[in-house]
Amino acid sequence: MTLAPRAVLVHRRTEYEELLAHHGTPGQAAFFLAARGRSVTEVEERHRRQADALARAAAAVPLEWRRTRVERADLPRFLFEPEDVVVVVGQDGLVANVAKYLDGQPVIGVDADPGRNPGVLVRHRADALPTLLPAAVARTGARHLEERTMVEAVADDTQRLLALNEVYVGQPGHQTARYRLTVDGAPDSASDSGTAGRSSSRPPVDDRPRADPPEPQASSGVLVGTGTGATGWCRSAWLERGAPLALPEAAAPALAWFVREAWPSPATGTSRVHGVLDGGRQLVLTVESDRLVAFGDGIETDALELTWGQSVRLGVAATRLRLLG
CATH class of the missing domain: 2.60.200.30 (Probable inorganic polyphosphate/atp-NAD kinase; domain 2)
Structure with missing residues (x-):
């Protein structure tokens, strides 16, 4: 029996999550930034866009597929499978972070913050995944796998x-x-x-x-x-x-x-x-x-x-x- 493809959603902790991990509460994080003339609103907004892109990426995975998530810090301990389709949700650099752990699995780069990233490796929006995921498995049609x-x-x-x-x-x-x-x-x-x-x-x-x-x-x-x-x-x-x-x-x-x-x-x-x-x-x-x-x-x-x-x-x-x- 052939295994169904598995969508592996790769992401990294946002700046807002890093602030919470360091300061403990949203209030303490906001106070820390305000004391330095910065607003927590900008990092909260980027965090929201990242969470929204991840949610839409997860919702785009076909029901018959398997799925999992992995955070960047856990990549050295994660076991990729031959049937995986890797969906990187984040910045261009995150594609480079995951590439070293792969062995031919197709990668789809999803830009979680359009306009802020160059988009060299994360070229797509999460809304395009319903079309991109089947194309990555079929490896035919208008979409092609670029080898770097x-x-x-x-x-x-x-x-x-x-x-x-x-x-x-x-x-x-x-x-x-x-x-x-x-x-x-x-x-x-x-x-x-x-x-x-x-x-x-x-x-x-x-x-x-x-x-x-x-x-x-x-x-x-x-x-x-x-x-x-x-x-x-x-x-x-x-x-x-x-x-x-x-x-x-x-x-x-x-x-x-x-x-x-x-x-x-x-x-x-x-x-x-x-x-x-x-x-x-x-x-x-x-x-x-x-x-x-x-x-x-x-x-x-x-x-x-x-x-x-x-x-x-x-x-x-x-x-x-x-x-x-």
Whole structure:
């Protein structure tokens, strides 16, 4: 017997709920804001819009489907099923938060606060879900599933991390990160990739990709981002660097990487501070600090822990986000 699809409604606590959790009562929260020249009305209104969008999303789920809800903080402990259709109700960043836990399940982004969110990933309104949910299961018709590239970080002890926007590798206390950087799989510029005109007396040239020699670096960390992330943190780094390269498109199997504030010294270099990873190339960092971390999409609480001598590889992930257009 085939299981009915399950709608998983993903949301996060609102600012108003955070205030209540901290201050205990609505009156205390209102007093706290009023004492600082702010009104509780604006956060109450955003809370109301979020609750309304969630209620309408739940009501749109077909009666024969299964359904559940999961709050962002519970995502690391939630088990997604192959039959799931994931409905993200909230901000664009919430889609990135959930993407790392999925394995091909279709995602529908619902904008809970139109006009406040850019709507890059949460493109739909809750009122459209009666049509979108069956389309996500049928995977036919006018709606299509857009596949977006993700970035993967894999440590030499098999720790693994996925991210939709970017992975940051650096010192957790925002001090100087020390490491050796290698672009693995970069074509050897000295090799002859062709065979025409090659003398029969010469040995054949090894055309396999070769890694550049590692460069010791000291910096504020390394950022490796996707085309989706090219609208956020990576774009900021790209602009500060003077737009030295073309940022990848969201679906392109390529990543852009940037070294933040590389420091030149007799022992550290700055010759490699940005680039594009495509064609299967990876960025390899070998740790030369007591401790570095790698985290994705700004979630520092879910990070890879890296100690002196360990290495981490960053490249295009086999997993892709499947977003309903």
